[in-house]
Amino acid sequence: xxxxxxxxxxxxxxxxxxxxxxxxxxxxxxxxxxxxxxxxxxxxxxxxxxxxxxxxxxxxxxxxxxxxxxxxxxxxxxxxxxxxxxxxxxxxxxxxxxxxxxxxxxxxxxxxxxxxx
Amino acid sequence: xxxxxxxxxxxxxxxxxxxxxxxxxxxxxxxxxxxxxxxxxxxxxxxxxxxxxxxxxxxxxxxxxxxxxxxxxxxxxxxxxxxxxxxxxxxxxxxxxxxxxxxxxxxxxxxxxxxxxxxxxxxxxxxxxxxxxxxxxxxxxxxxxxxxxxxxxxxxxxxxxxxxxxx
Numbered sequence: 001x002x003x004x005x006x007x008x009x010x011x012x013x014x015x016x017x018x019x020x021x022x023x024x025x026x027x028x029x030x031x032x033x034x035x036x037x038x039x040x041x042x043x044x045x046x047x048x049x050x051x052x053x054x055x056x057x058x059x060x061x062x063x064x065x066x067x068x069x070x071x072x073x074x075x076x077x078x079x080x081x082x083x084x085x086x087x088x089x090x091x092x093x094x095x096x097x098x099x100x101x102x103x104x105x106x107x108x109x110x111x112x113x114x115x116x117x
Numbered sequence: 118x119x120x121x122x123x124x125x126x127x128x129x130x131x132x133x134x135x136x137x138x139x140x141x142x143x144x145x146x147x148x149x150x151x152x153x154x155x156x157x158x159x160x161x162x163x164x165x166x167x168x169x170x171x172x173x174x175x176x177x178x179x180x181x182x183x184x185x186x187x188x189x190x191x192x193x194x195x196x197x198x199x200x201x202x203x204x205x206x207x208x209x210x211x212x213x214x215x216x217x218x219x220x221x222x223x224x225x226x227x228x229x230x231x232x233x234x235x236x237x238x239x240x241x242x243x244x245x246x247x248x249x250x251x252x253x254x255x256x257x258x259x260x261x262x263x264x265x266x267x268x269x270x271x272x273x274x275x276x277x278x279x280x281x282x283x284x
Contacts, residue, residue, distance in 0.1 A: 005120045010224050012164075015127050017224070019134055019153075021217035026138040028210040034194060038137055038150050038185070045157055045177070056164040076249050077257050079169050083176050084264045088271035090181045094188045095278040101192050102281075 012053035020046035033097055033107045041090070048082055051075050122163050129156040141196050143189045151182040168246040 003011075019042055026039030055075025101107055133156065136149035154177040161170035253261055 004124075007120050007123045011123065011127075012160075014221055014224050015130065015160075017217055017220060018131055019157075021214055022131070022134040022138050024213045024217075025210040028213060029138065029206050032143070032194060034143060034185070034189060034192075035146060038146060041150065041181070042134060042137060042153065045154065049157055049160060052161055052164050052166050052169060056166070073244060073248060073252050076166060076169055076244055077252055079166075080172065080249065080253065081257075081260060081264060083169075083172055085267065087176050087181060088268050090184055091275050092271050092278070094184055095275040098188060098191065099278050107192060107194055 009053055009057040012057075013050060016046045016050040016053065018046075019043075019049065031108050031110050033100070033109050036109065037090075037093060037097070041086075044082075044086055048079050051079050051082075055079075119163055123160070126156050126159045126163065129153075130160065143194045143196070144186065147182060147185045147189055150185070151178050154178040154182065166244055168244060168249045171246070 023039040023042030023046060026042065027036050030036050030039065052075065055073070097107065100112075104111065106112070130153055133149045133152040137146050137153065140146040140149060154173060158170040158173040158178065161167075161173060
């Protein structure tokens, strides 16, 4: 079996994990809160990609025996809800960042150390 | 053919993801993030999730990235200084990467040993808006309505947060 011409679930999982790791590295390395937020969005999208891949690669005999589309498409519905909630979350998060900027005139998280012990 | 498209989109996804992490220009990073969302939508299409791919392009590459760019230009964020990436933080990020590398080795070993039995099945798997909508409005209509309420609450919350004087 040639791993370059036959795409399996593992390919998508590695891709999703790579995207998640990139987002995590962005969260760790950046100090500007907007870049951190972009990294968080990337991590969320990586998880969503994994869900869609899992939804696609279900065992075929199981598909035939259940034969109920709502069971097979639960992943799609879940991703739909995740995308909707993520859109709301982005709006609220960016509003929080704007409020923070109004209060402190900075987007650098190193300057926000009031709670530091 | 699916494999070819998968590799094209995967390389694009990871490449633009790297650009998001490494770019110092906020606008460039946001546009790279939009590109990663588009490539991810393309991957959804290769997975047969046509509806989700469309939603991904409209919601993420459209609405969310416009919000991001709007905030970047509103706050007038400058290009990040070079000294902002310290050694300690780089080490933490490197450690996280190593952790993921270990997981990748485990998963990839399955690929090369032929352990992953879940291959592409037939083409009847393509899921358009019709099927998803039917399930959404029949079986999941209560969560769907709850999402509508959530969006309303989020809208009101954003308006209140954006007021000049937060009590």
